[in-house]
Amino acid sequence: MTDFLDWRGFNYQEANVQLWVFKKSATDARFRAWHVRTDEIIETLFRQTIMESIVKTTEAIGYSPISQNNESSCLTHSLAESDGLTALLGAVDAPETENTDAQLKHIKGAAGYLVKFQYGNNTVYAVRKTAPSWRPKVRSSLINAVFQNGALSATPEESFYFDSYFDFYCINETVFVKSKRAYESTMSEKKIYQKNFEDLVVDPDFNSIFSDIQPLKEYVGTNAIHLRRITVIQSKALYLRPNFPQRLQHVNQSRGFGLNFDDSGKLVVCENTAKTVMQVLLDHRLLSEITEIIYDVPDAEAV
Structure with missing residues (x-):
């Protein structure tokens, strides 16, 4: 339960925030990841999102292929039991010379996004599977519009939507799963x-x-x-x-x-x-x- 307490007691308010998008790869690396530059407003929203989720999560249940959690609990297991998540964390933690900032083509069609919260020597990873609206085929059928000055106008700017929750988390050597279906899909557990x-x-x-x-x-x-x-x-x-x-x-x-x-x-x-x-x-x-x-x-x- 030590990692569970560390996850809940982490100093998210003062943590450094990094956003990464990732896609699955057919190579042995399994994932490719790109860093996305963000402003302070986005980073503050990510902090609020994770803190609100953790406040609601008061119980940890052992993970098994058929176990289920509820709104106030999460499923937990060792990071060593997930080759997929180990590979993803390896991709986002690679030396800076091996990583590049994301371009628009990398964000479009991303399988998911990962937010790193770093404070001192500790890191919490929060992962979310992207919504269908991130997929190129879906995006090509959408009209971007903005409501401004009492009128709705089309805009050529690309927009991406982030949900107000994450699917799963990792701190130290422990994984905390809130959405089992999204976790297994993203990590190819099936x-x-x-x-x-x-x-x-x-x-x-x-x-x-x-x-x-x-x-x-x-x-x-x-x-x-x-x-x-x-x-x-x-x-x-x-x-x-x-x-x-x-x-x-x-x-x-x-x-x-x-x-x-x-x-x-x-x-x-x-x-x-x-x-x-x-x-x-x-x-x-x-x-x-x-x-x-x-x-x-x-x-x-x-x-």
């Missing part, structure tokens, strides 16, 4: 989940509990939520426990889960049972000892 799924379905230990893995592959497909769940299934690895298929078959019969097994005791997955199969592999089908009602839950925390 590609990691897809790779985890591809690895899991060819794992002999995982394959061995199914009569045919193909129906499960078709159910998961490229669905982002299912891919996140698969990553958790891979991490928990309940299927590696001794006698897991036999235990599951026993519980299925006693609790009426509706799962199907072939003559050799292997799971038979179909369109009607795929969701339940995912829930039991996640260990998210739970029995209330108070009401004796069985529930499917989105996440589970051991007590």
Whole structure:
């Protein structure tokens, strides 16, 4: 929790502010970043934005592929767990000789922007995914106008809109995520989940509990939520426990889960049972000892 307290207690009011825009790169660097010159008014607005967000964030929840936060909380994990963010910070922290000031063409179509708050020897990074209005194709269909002296007039000047919040932050070695969807999209986390799924379905230990893995592959497909769940299934690895298929078959019969097994005791997955199969592999089908009602839950925390 030390980094969480440092993030909340950081001296943003007196911090030096730098704005960077970045685009994704197909190279090993993964990102290209450019420094954007700003005036004191913009920098003050960035300070206000981050301070207002932090005041509302009073709780840190451990990050997992299927965990969710609310308006007053954030998801947190180690920076070392995000190759994407590590690469982005490396791009904006490169020596000045390797960085150049942004031109208009760099700002147009930027994947996101990053604001560095530096005070003393400490730095907070705040990142936001850009709105669709930053994309060249969208911008070409817009008319820039300004309301002045009681009339609306077209202006050739380019305008860019900054939201009054950030998607995620980093201080020291910890990441704080406010918008999980934006974080995973910007850092290309879905590609990691897809790779985890591809690895899991060819794992002999995982394959061995199914009569045919193909129906499960078709159910998961490229669905982002299912891919996140698969990553958790891979991490928990309940299927590696001794006698897991036999235990599951026993519980299925006693609790009426509706799962199907072939003559050799292997799971038979179909369109009607795929969701339940995912829930039991996640260990998210739970029995209330108070009401004796069985529930499917989105996440589970051991007590």
